[in-house]
Amino acid sequence: xxxxxxxAWILLAIAIGLGLGIFLPWExxxxxxxxxxxxxxxxxxxxxxxxxxxxxxxxxxxxxxxxLFAVNLLVVPAVAFILSRVLWQHPAxxxxxxxxxxAPGVALSLTTVKQAGGDVESVxxxxxxxxxxxxxxxxxxxxxxSGGVLGFDDLPDTFGAILGVIVxxxxxxxIVQLVGVRQASWAGARQSLTRYTxxxxxxxxxxSLWVRVPAHIDDLFELLRLVPLFFSFxxxxAPxxxxxxxxxxxxxxxKRAIMIVGAGRGGVIMLPIVMALDPEMWGVVPLVVVMHLVxxxxxxxxxxxxxxxxxxxxxx
Numbered sequence: 001x002x003x004x005x006x007x008a009w010i011l012l013a014i015a016i017g018l019g020l021g022i023f024l025p026w027e028x029x030x031x032x033x034x035x036x037x038x039x040x041x042x043x044x045x046x047x048x049x050x051x052x053x054x055x056x057x058x059x060x061x062x063x064x065x066x067x068l069f070a071v072n073l074l075v076v077p078a079v080a081f082i083l084s085r086v087l088w089q090h091p092a093x094x095x096x097x098x099x100x101x102x103a104p105g106v107a108l109s110l111t112t113v114k115q116a117g118g119d120v121e122s123v124x125x126x127x128x129x130x131x132x133x134x135x136x137x138x139x140x141x142x143x144x145x146s147g148g149v150l151g152f153d154d155l156p157d158t159f160g161a162i163l164g165v166i167v168x169x170x171x172x173x174x175i176v177q178l179v180g181v182r183q184a185s186w187a188g189a190r191q192s193l194t195r196y197t198x199x200x201x202x203x204x205x206x207x208s209l210w211v212r213v214p215a216h217i218d219d220l221f222e223l224l225r226l227v228p229l230f231f232s233f234x235x236x237x238a239p240x241x242x243x244x245x246x247x248x249x250x251x252x253x254x255k256r257a258i259m260i261v262g263a264g265r266g267g268v269i270m271l272p273i274v275m276a277l278d279p280e281m282w283g284v285v286p287l288v289v290v291m292h293l294v295x296x297x298x299x300x301x302x303x304x305x306x307x308x309x310x311x312x313x314x315x316x
Contacts, residue, residue: 006198007108007297013202014209014290021213035207036165039272042204044169046107046268048176049194050127064122064258067248071262072104072130073137075240081145083229090222091149092281096288097226098142098150099274100267101233104130107201109264112300116307118256131170134266135162139273154277161276166269201268205290208275212286219284223291230295237263238303242310252313259311260303267293 080101087094106127114120143150180187241262245255267289274285
């Protein structure tokens with residue numbers, strides 16, 4: 001219940017940001033700066049909650065790693081490519097769909113794994129690897145799978161955001177975790193901050209919408225084209241994630257984790273990257289990411305209920 005209420009704050013923030021963008025547009029350098037600061041704070045809060053010093057745990061469970069990489073590097077790109085073909089007449093929507101679906105989830109899906117009785121520890125240690133992979137592999141995949149719609153010449157615009165709003169906050173988060181190993185006060189501060197991760201996400205998303213919606217009010221209804229595609233992704237990833245878990249001979253709790261983490265995407269970390277793309281050509285892409293965030297929040301609520309039914313635990 002507490003998690004549902006937390007994610008509800010994100011949905012509320014999306015509604016507020018949308019309303020501000022439509023009814024109270026504000027074209028201001030100050031708003032842009034505050035938005036980028038909020039995005040950086042969001043990334044810091046998200047990464048702070050990841051076990052960046054726990055790669056050993058991931059390596060200790062190679063079968064889980066294999067299943068996780070198979071889902072993210074083979075299954076998801078194939079599904080994302082097929083779904084993106086539906087949008088061939090809408091290049092910005094197509095690119096937005098590819099970028100958000102190709103990005104491995106690093107934030108919201110872990111809570112659902114825990115609630116569904118999945119083995120959180122088995123996937124937790126792999127999250128730092130997925131985060132790094134998201135920054136390197138996802139743009140390359142998006143360029144290749146978009147069929148030239150997104151080009152390599154579009155990517156330099158994102159380098160500043162990756163360094164300043166993702167790498168820098170993530171590096172600070174690593175330092176906090178390193179110091180926290182030796183100083184209990186820092187560890188306590190980290191634990192306190194991670195309780196407000198949803199608040200950081202909500203504020204950053206609302207501000208991003210306030211910045212981008214005014215220029216794309218006429219495109220808002222076009223975003224509805226994405227709803228059945230994002231739901232289709234969630235429907236397809238459940239059996240495909242389960243198949244990956246079966247082929248990797250995982251335990252029932254590990255299968256649950258792979259199903260949920262495979263379906264969860266990394267739109268939260270992808271948001272600063274798409275905000276940095278040329279707004280004249282790709283200005284609607286952040287709205288695609290936010291649209292997916294809405295569908296994912298609703299989808300994770302469903303996954304929390306159906307995954308334990310699909311994969312019952314042994315000796316129950």
